[in-house]
Amino acid sequence: MKFNELDQLRERLDDVNLQLLxxxxxxAAIVKQIGQIKNKQGMNxxxxxxERQMLxxxxxxxxxxFENSTIEHIFKEIFKAGLELIEDDDRKELLV
Amino acid sequence: MKFNELDQLRERLDDVNLQLLxxxxxxAAIVKQIGQIKNKQGMNxxxxxxERQMLxxxxxxxxxxFENSTIEHIFKEIFKAGLELIEDDDRKELLV
Numbered sequence: 026m027k028f029n030e031l032d033q034l035r036e037r038l039d040d041v042n043l044q045l046l047x048x049x050x051x052x053a054a055i056v057k058q059i060g061q062i063k064n065k066q067g068m069n070x071x072x073x074x075x076e077r078q079m080l081x082x083x084x085x086x087x088x089x090x091f092e093n094s095t096i097e098h099i100f101k102e103i104f105k106a107g108l109e110l111i112e113d114d115d116r117k118e119l120l121v
Numbered sequence: 122m123k124f125n126e127l128d129q130l131r132e133r134l135d136d137v138n139l140q141l142l143x144x145x146x147x148x149a150a151i152v153k154q155i156g157q158i159k160n161k162q163g164m165n166x167x168x169x170x171x172e173r174q175m176l177x178x179x180x181x182x183x184x185x186x187f188e189n190s191t192i193e194h195i196f197k198e199i200f201k202a203g204l205e206l207i208e209d210d211d212r213k214e215l216l217v
Contacts, residue, residue, distance in 0.1 A: 034155045035171075039178065041148045042196070046179050048144060049195060052137045053186045059130050075131075082135065083142050090149045095202045099145060100138070102198045106191045 049103060053110055060111035064118075070111050076104055145199060149206055156207035160214075166207050172200055 063070055083100055084093045091099075159166055179196055180189045187195075 031155065031158050034151055034158070038148065038151050038155070039175065041144055041151065042175055042179060043182055045141070045144050045148065045196075045199070046182060046192065048137055048141050049192070050183070050185060050187055052134065052141065055130055055134050055137065057186055059127065059134070062127050062130070079135065079138055083138060086139055086142060087146070089146060090153060090206060091146055091202060095205070096142065096145070099195075099198055099202060100141075102195055103141070106187060106195060109191075110186060 052103065053107055056107035057110060057114060060114060064115065070115075071108060079104070148199065149203055152203035153206060153210060156210060160211065166211075167204060175200070 060070055062068075080097055080100060083096055087093055087096050156166055158164075176193055176196060179192055183189055183192050
């Protein structure tokens with residue numbers, strides 16, 4: 026009986042993983058669009074004030090079970106990956 | 122005009138951030154439940170085979186823009202945070 030419960034929870038976890046995958050990539054696509062606009066306007070891609078605002082908003086809405094510090098850590102990794110994606114785009118543009 | 126476009130994209134990004142927050146915490150809650158069952162059954166909390174299976178599934182369904190290596194990196198951080206959450210639970214239980 027317990028084994029079924031574990032299997033069911035694992036199925037739910039797989040489902041949540043795929044939803045997270047979709048959202049993380051949707052976020053990356055939006056970040057790419059923002060990067061293109063900023064690029065055209067000669068704006069700086071990295072905006073530490075905006076990043077801090079986003080983290081503060083996430084912490085404000087965080088009801089756990091993850092601690093605020095963990096949420097901050099995970100999202101900083103996601104933000105960094107987004108920034109690297111924009112930098113890759115810029116490099117490709119330079120090569121064209 | 123362009124400024125509005127940027128603001129709109131930022132609003133979408135904030136919205137996606139909050140959806141991600143909810144899913145990341147939902148995932149953490151499921152991981153906690155799995156940890157409790159494993160604990161009762163005396164099973165090992167960390168299962169590298171299962172972790173590899175989850176990563177393989179994510180890579181299989183990854184349509185970008187993030188590269189597979191980036192997806193793997195982000196999810197490994199999320200998995201690690203989940204595992205730390207279970208370990209915290211265990212420590213609290215020992216203190217009771």
